[in-house]
Amino acid sequence: MVQFGQDVIGGLGFGAIYALAALGLVIIFKTSRLVNFAFGSMGTAVAMILWTLLSAVRLPLVAAWLLALVGAAVVGALTDEALLRRIEQAPSLIQITITLGLFIGIEGLVGVLWGYTPKPLPELTSGGSLRVGPYFLTPDQLLIVALTLVLAAALHFVLERTRLGLAMRAIAQDRDTAMLMGVPTRRTVALSWAWGVLLSGLAAILVAPAVSLSPTMMDQIAVFAFAAAVLGGFGSLAGAIVGGFIVGIVGNLISAYLSTNFQLTFIFLLIVAVLYVRPHGIFGSAAQSRQ
Amino acid sequence: MGGSSTRGSARRTTSFVAAVVVGMGLLLATWDSNGGSASAAVTPGVASTxxxxxxxxxxxxxxxxxxxxxxxxxxxxxxxxxxxxxxxxxxxxxxxxxxxxxxxxxxxxxxxxxxxxxxxxxxxxxxxxxxxxxxxxxxxxxxxxxxxxxxxxxxxxxxxxxxxxxxSYVTEGKLLGSYARETLHLKKIGVLYQNDDFGKSLYDGVKDAGVTATVAISYDPSQVDFGAQAEKFKSAGCDGVIILAIPGPTISFLNAMAAIDYKPVRLMSQVSAIPQSFSAAKSEFPGSYIGAFIPPLTExxxxxxxxxxxxxxxxxxxxxxxxxxxxxxxxxxxxxxxxxxxxxxxxxxxxxxxxxxxxxxxxxxxxxxxxxxxxxxxxxxxxxxxxxxxxxxxxxx
Structure with missing residues (x-):
């Protein structure tokens, strides 16, 4: 029973990472109706920039973090402005191919610029594991879960209670009508890209201390985050969070009680099963699926 | 007549040019890419210089x-x-x-x-x-x-x-296994191995050394989350873990053990022991035993x-x-x-x-x-x- 509990706790930590990355996917999808397959490699690039700011520029941790995340947001907005805006009317296949191309291109570029030697990123917190009864958890795990939940709540607030959120929801519902109603669609989509890449970068820099920083670090995490977004219902913020935690915990339990080699297989079987019962995902709606 | 002579001259010129082209082609075909003239008897990749x-x-x-x-x-x-x-x-x-x-x-x-x-x-x-x-x-x-x-x-x-x-990896696995059993006298040994010929060959060597793993877990090289594996070894009470993995997963696994405050004796393959592990897995890499054939480069x-x-x-x-x-x-x-x-x-x-x-x-x-x-x-x-x-x-x- 202790092992089961510990596996669930372990799954929560990685689940929060999947959730954060899935949030980044969903927020871009909501406004641009585009699945950004490059989100993993973009996140890795942000983490590499952070590593440079810390190890070469020697900025203090907080300043480096802030600068890296601001950089992520700028890169996200510029990606939309310079590249994806030009293909917004293109068929889905072209858009998917472009983001897949970005994924491969950015990963290769990161490899060329920073090399493939694993690099350490410092943990956000210091000190060893905390003991709660028979269970252990690290301060970083706690922080990651808390940060994910706070960010999800903040995003929910922005979407539901602010003019920006209203604009995003309007664009998600009907972009052309939103534009006719005076919603600044271009700026709003660029902002969602900024948020999306920032969240991917945040996921990458939070997980890097545990797995070491390398150009391919986010490859498997991106797959699980995508699974989380699908499971939760693509387009739903709550779905991304719940999907992320489900994938994290179930994945860890499969590793512990079946085999690591079945982890991905069973996660996707779970998705098939959920989509069979709820074709739009756990929190998804038919409208989101049509988008 | 004059026209016939001109045509004959043109034919001769054409034949000459064709012969030159064919000859050049044959010459080029037998020319070694490394800069020396070659024949069928010349070894590829071996030029005069x-x-x-x-x-x-x-x-x-x-x-x-x-x-x-x-x-x-x-x-x-x-x-x-x-x-x-x-x-x-x-x-x-x-x-x-x-x-x-x-x-x-x-x-x-x-x-x-x-x-x-x-x-x-x-x-x-x-x-x-x-x-x-x-x-x-x-x-x-x-x-x-x-x-x-x-x-x-x-x-x-x-x-x-x-x-x-x-x-051979079997030799390396044997060394790790016998060192764990006979030198370090570990009682319960866990083995984490990569699910391919690299990991399996090393694990074969560990078994050849007479080690019966208390827990043996295979993993996929693309895996990043090793929390469940670390917990499994800990729950089984393993006092030593032999890690037969490439560098990235090794670092992730060492950090996963640190996260649950589990510090068994660690032994690992020379393939995974990169210097960057000192900073990327700073609490669990130091003190690890590593099989090696390249001598420490500090010697x-x-x-x-x-x-x-x-x-x-x-x-x-x-x-x-x-x-x-x-x-x-x-x-x-x-x-x-x-x-x-x-x-x-x-x-x-x-x-x-x-x-x-x-x-x-x-x-x-x-x-x-x-x-x-x-x-x-x-x-x-x-x-x-x-x-x-x-x-x-x-x-x-």
Whole structure:
């Protein structure tokens, strides 16, 4: 029973990472109706920039973090402005191919610029594991879960209670009508890209201390985050969070009680099963699926 | 008449031009790409001034770190060239990036033979890529010196053209297993191994050493979350864990053990023990025991180590004198020793004949000997310990 509990706790930590990355996917999808397959490699690039700011520029941790995340947001907005805006009317296949191309291109570029030697990123917190009864958890795990939940709540607030959120929801519902109603669609989509890449970068820099920083670090995490977004219902913020935690915990339990080699297989079987019962995902709606 | 004469002259001119074109074509067809005129009897890759070797290694992708071995091969080739080369020829290396994808390795190996006309291959990296490479090299009888693998499917089958340099993974696994059982007297041993020929061959060696794992868990190389595995070993009460993994997963697993405050005795393969682990897994990598055949590169009293460390900045300036470069250096030492032992013309057959009689060759990684029926690699391995930011000999060993 202790092992089961510990596996669930372990799954929560990685689940929060999947959730954060899935949030980044969903927020871009909501406004641009585009699945950004490059989100993993973009996140890795942000983490590499952070590593440079810390190890070469020697900025203090907080300043480096802030600068890296601001950089992520700028890169996200510029990606939309310079590249994806030009293909917004293109068929889905072209858009998917472009983001897949970005994924491969950015990963290769990161490899060329920073090399493939694993690099350490410092943990956000210091000190060893905390003991709660028979269970252990690290301060970083706690922080990651808390940060994910706070960010999800903040995003929910922005979407539901602010003019920006209203604009995003309007664009998600009907972009052309939103534009006719005076919603600044271009700026709003660029902002969602900024948020999306920032969240991917945040996921990458939070997980890097545990797995070491390398150009391919986010490859498997991106797959699980995508699974989380699908499971939760693509387009739903709550779905991304719940999907992320489900994938994290179930994945860890499969590793512990079946085999690591079945982890991905069973996660996707779970998705098939959920989509069979709820074709739009756990929190998804038919409208989101049509988008 | 005049018209007929003009037509006849034009025909002659046309015939002359055609003959010149055909002649030039034939000449070009028999011209060796390395700059010397060739005939059917001339060995590919051996020109009047150069001998060309080829290799496929990952320079990008998850295993790109191993691509640093190219620096060692290049450095030893340049060191050899600076000392007169071989039979008056300089050595050159064509190194291609296979991204650790066997299908790519196979295609690039064909390119190395057909496009770059290499004489032989050296220091090809990885178990699965090497298996692919051999499907091209063996039928063509192209020598392969020092594939960077000790996997059983490669080392246990004798191939006329394959000369191993690395100790077999079974040998390494045996060393780790016997050290855990007989020297460290561990009672409950857990084993984490990669689910491919690399991990399975090492695990076979651990079992050969008489270790019955309390828990044995395989993993996929792309895995990043090792929390469940760490917890499983901890719950089973393992006082030691043998890690048979590549660097990235090793770091993730060490950090996962630290997260649950689990600190068993750690033993691991030389493949995974990279210096970066000191900072990337700072609480669990120090104190780990590692099987090795390359001596600690801090042992400057060792003449082989000294030569390597002195030569790297001279012949590969700016490139790291890492353990991966040391792999390449060692394999290049064997490749060059075989060339130097050739009496007479350099052909693939004469090269293999010379290699077949290399005896007691001292390399950076240890002693290498071949016979016409045995192309096994280095036999001797030893344990080192990760301590004070470097790999050091185990005290008392």
């Amino acid at each position: 150069t001998i060309t070797f080829g290799q496929t290694v990952p320079k990008s992708g998850p295993a790109a770190l191993y691509g640093q071995s190219t620096y060692g091969v290049d450095a030893y080739f340049r060191y050899t060239n600076a000392h007169g080369g071989v039979q008056g020829r300089t050595l050159r290396l064509v190194s291609l990036d296979d991204k650790y994808q066997p299908a790519v390795s196979v295609q690039l190996t064909r390119d190395l033979l057909d496009k770059y006309h290499v004489f032989a291959e050296v220091a090809v990296n990885g178990s699965a890529p090497t298996e692919g490479v051999l499907t091209v090299l063996t039928p063509a009888n192209v020598p392969l010196i020092g594939p960077q693998t000790g996997a059983t499917p490669i080392q246990a089958v004798f191939r006329k053209n394959l000369y191993n340099v690395w100790p 400057t009293g060792n003449p082989q180590v000294k030569l390597f460390l002195d030569s790297m900045p001279k012949h590969e300036p700016g490139k790291p004198a890492s353990v991966f470069a040391a792999w390449g250096w060692t394999e290049a030492q064997v490749a060059v020793a075989g060339l130097k032992a050739i009496k007479g013309p350099i052909t693939r057959d004469s090269y293999e004949a010379a290699l077949n009689h290399l005896t007691g060759l001292q390399t950076l990684g240890g002693e290498v000997s071949y016979t016409p029926t045995s192309h096994a690699g280095i036999q001797k391995m030893f344990m080192v310990i990760a301590k004070h930011g470097r790999l050091a000999p185990v005290p008392g060993e």
